[in-house]
Amino acid sequence: MRNFTLSEIAQHNKKDDLWIIIHGKIYDLTTFLPEHPGGQKVILKCAGKDATSAFDSHHPPDMIERFLSPDVCIGQPVMEKSHEDNANIKRQQTETDEEERIQLARKNMPSIDELYNAYDFESVAKTILSDDAWGYISSGTDDEITMRENHSAYHRIWFRPRVMVDVSKIDMTTHMLGQKASLPFYITAAAFCKTAHPNGEMALTRAAGRKDIIQMIPTYASCSFKDIVRARISSNQIQWYQLYVTRDRKATQRIVEEAEAKGMKGLFVTVDTPELGRHLKEMRINNQRDDPSEMETGEGTVSVSSFFDPSLNWSDIAWLKSITKMPILLKGVTRLEDAVLSAQHGLQGVVLSNHGGRQMDFAPSTIEILPEVMGALQREGLDKNFEVYIDGGIRRGSDIFKAIALGAKGVGIGRPFLYAMACYGERGVERLIDLFQAELTMCMRLMGAPTIADIKPDMVDIRNLKDHFVANPTDYLAKYAYERMQPRGKLSKL
Ligand SMILES: Cc1cc2nc3c(=O)[nH]c(=O)nc-3n(C[C@H](O)[C@H](O)[C@H](O)COP(=O)(O)O)c2cc1C
Incomplete structure (x- = not known):
């Protein structure tokens, strides 16, 4: 399997040339893009990037193996130092408004036995x-x-x-x-x-x-x-x-x-x-x-x-x-x-x-x-x-x-x-x-x-x-x- 740096992968971010990273593997989804049951937009958002968390929130881990040809997997990413730092900074960024709203709503949820229908x-x-x-x-x-x-x-x-x-x-x-x-x-x-x-x-x-x-x-x-x-x-x-x-x-x-x-x-x-x-x-x-x-x-x-x-x-x-x-x-x-x-x-x-x-x-x-x-x-x-x-x-x-x-x-x-x-x-x-x-x-x-x-x-x-x-x-x-x-x-x- 070939190795590609994150900057190399990031170049493939267009409709007609689209790579994404999922669980440490790089997939070329250019041909699959128009066929994606969830629409093109969600994939395009992740073009050239690591899409693992977006993928996991909707798909089982074996989804690609079950539904797509093995040829779509073209390699694996190797980290460059600067990218590792950027990823860490991003992870530490404050929660979004929506996350705060959800956390508060969860705190205020009634207890389960108060729900009747x-x-x-x-x-x-x-x-x-x-x-x-x-x-x-x-x-x-x-x-x-x-x-x-x-x-x-x-x-x-x-x-x-x-x-x-x-x-x-x-x-x-x-x-x-x-x-x-x-x-x-x-x-x-x-x-x-x-x-x-x-x-x-x-x-x-x-x-x-x-x-x-x-x-x-x-x-x-x-x-x-x-x-x-x-x-x-x-x-x-x-x-x-x-x-x-x-x-x-x-x-x-x-x-x-x-x-x-x-x-x-x-x-x-x-x-x-x-x-x-x-x-x-x-x-x-x-x-x-x-x-x-x-x-x-x-x-x-x-x-x-x-x-x-x-x-x-x-x-x-x-x-x-x-x-x-x-x-x-x-x-x-x-x-x-x-x-x-x-x-x-x-x-x-x-x-x-x-x-x-x-x-x-x-x-x-x-x-x-x-x-x-x-x-x-x-x-x-x-x-x-x-x-x-x-x-x-x-x-x-x-x-x-x-x-x-x-x-x-x-x-x-x-x-x-x-x-x-x-x-x-x-x-x-x-x-x-x-x-x-x-x-x-x-x-x-x-x-x-x-x-x-x-x-x-x-x-x-x-x-x-x-x-x-x-x-x-x-x-x-x-x-x-x-x-x-x-x-x-x-x-x-x-
Ligand atoms: C979020 C959601 C996803 C659904 N996905 C599928 C699906 O993948 N395949 C399918 O045959 N029906 C799917 N359905 C339809 C349901 O099987 C079912 O027909 C419908 O939810 C019944 O109506 P109800 O939600 O008012 O009970 C989905 C429904 C919802 C709400």
């Missing part, structure tokens, strides 16, 4: 997360209409509770993809969980394991896949794998084979990202940090990725089936025809998901389409051995109940677990699981449904579900927790 965690997370992290996690696409609608649609479903049922014992155990789980909800996949907490996905694994719920591991995890698997509480802890199919089908195949070998019990292929959605909160934060004028052109600011394969289509299902024996489900279905096609292609199920409102704004809320999806599958005789999952906007035990009543086998929950982890680490995730369980217990008892099998479609009144014009009760908790980020810099003066 998912929104409480979101409210605290809003104060303690960095602008970058809050922007990344809380964002939806464009005007965030779908993101909000995901939850508010649940307000248009009312209950028809039964009485005189023996509800002295409530049993929430269920089966998903043939595996037993204590509770009918799972932690869904979110890329780069270290943005929320330094222990990232491993903290989610441990909390999920202790509470016996399923965790879906993202392709773009920030901990290494091996470490996430090693973090299991027991050898029979259930994990699923979320897959992004990339243009490099061989690399995708290797990832699928590794997932199967490590005991993943389901492969969830994300199908709603031929291009990444525009998350304006994130874009504003990043732009403002650099050069607000770039906002006007939008050049290089959108996390558009050419890494994912936009050509993915129904004819690829045969290939997916040929490379794994894991049950395959499509994640990101938002209309009944695609659910029916999935069943006709012999898949094991779908996740009705609009990516938490992060992809297509004005895609329907997922709970709104659940009844029509179930109806279509039943009409076509495709509802046996085909499981329908749902995620997006689930914030209450009663939301979980409503989704199950309408036919969901299980529900995925995303942001709330990230917020809980950001605030209190694993303990926060466990507390939130307990709170969802407590809410669902109360809901099942008051609804007269002692087991999951007793939760029936006639227990919910969905006559208003399709009516987007009905008045909803104001969701004060959600409203309070929702917005922190106002446009700043030039935009705020408009």
Whole structure:
């Protein structure tokens, strides 16, 4: 391996000639730059420099080995005395305003037992997360209409509770993809969980394991896949794998084979990202940090990725089936025809998901389409051995109940677990699981449904579900927790 001095490396700091240092190795990322799923800008910021800490905050250590060709590693840096001194001086520089703000907010955090529902965690997370992290996690696409609608649609479903049922014992155990789980909800996949907490996905694994719920591991995890698997509480802890199919089908195949070998019990292929959605909160934060004028052109600011394969289509299902024996489900279905096609292609199920409102704004809320999806599958005789999952906007035990009543086998929950982890680490995730369980217990008892099998479609009144014009009760908790980020810099003066 060749040695280069830091001044030599610093020369390669342009789009068409771009080196960076990560963990003591130099990588030439010139060709990879346009393909980076997180956009070009973050890499350009580190061009010609040591990017280790920026890299570590989002990626697992083995990310480059797993996803890129070995040729990108071109050498290792050697220190010159003056650079060592500069680096030390930089490290000793005073904390930024933001770090001080976060430290103070952390000091003022309520104790964990003062938090009573998912929104409480979101409210605290809003104060303690960095602008970058809050922007990344809380964002939806464009005007965030779908993101909000995901939850508010649940307000248009009312209950028809039964009485005189023996509800002295409530049993929430269920089966998903043939595996037993204590509770009918799972932690869904979110890329780069270290943005929320330094222990990232491993903290989610441990909390999920202790509470016996399923965790879906993202392709773009920030901990290494091996470490996430090693973090299991027991050898029979259930994990699923979320897959992004990339243009490099061989690399995708290797990832699928590794997932199967490590005991993943389901492969969830994300199908709603031929291009990444525009998350304006994130874009504003990043732009403002650099050069607000770039906002006007939008050049290089959108996390558009050419890494994912936009050509993915129904004819690829045969290939997916040929490379794994894991049950395959499509994640990101938002209309009944695609659910029916999935069943006709012999898949094991779908996740009705609009990516938490992060992809297509004005895609329907997922709970709104659940009844029509179930109806279509039943009409076509495709509802046996085909499981329908749902995620997006689930914030209450009663939301979980409503989704199950309408036919969901299980529900995925995303942001709330990230917020809980950001605030209190694993303990926060466990507390939130307990709170969802407590809410669902109360809901099942008051609804007269002692087991999951007793939760029936006639227990919910969905006559208003399709009516987007009905008045909803104001969701004060959600409203309070929702917005922190106002446009700043030039935009705020408009
Ligand atoms: C920060 C963040 C990152 C995400 N990353 C992924 C991902 O890598 N792959 C994926 O299929 N879905 C991803 N999602 C979507 C979630 O799997 C899920 O569909 C969504 O979060 C559910 O909505 P909720 O956050 O309202 O519960 C992500 C969501 C968030 C909030």
